Amino acid sequence: MEQNGMGRICKKCLLRDMNDKDVYFKNLGDYIENLDADKKAEEDIYEERLGLCKECESLMQGMCRHCGCYVELRAVLKHQSCPLDKWKAVTI
Ligand code: SF4
Numbered sequence: 001m002e003q004n005g006m007g008r009i010c011k012k013c014l015l016r017d018m019n020d021k022d023v024y025f026k027n028l029g030d031y032i033e034n035l036d037a038d039k040k041a042e043e044d045i046y047e048e049r050l051g052l053c054k055e056c057e058s059l060m061q062g063m064c065r066h067c068g069c070y071v072e073l074r075a076v077l078k079h080q081s082c083p084l085d086k087w088k089a090v091t092i
Helices: 023-033 043-054 071-076
Strands: none
Touching: 023 071, 043 071
16 A cells, blocks of 8 residues: 555545544545445455556546545445446346
């Protein structure tokens, strides 16, 4: 993991990986935690999606530069998909 303190940018980090988790992350984490189960992707799909995001050049400080979403929020929603088609929506 790259450093993300004092002016350095962590390109390959998810929000949950960052050392300086702030209130916004806590709110996002709480939001994800409390989403309706029927809206959420299965845990293995979620982790697979996040693994692909972590390898993607479009990830910047937890955000996708193509869609502007925090990937942890986009990936947890089963109907969502990657704007570059690296992972797909769950349709069943
Ligand atoms: S959503 Fe797609 S384009 Fe965006 S960071 Fe993840 S893999 Fe890359």
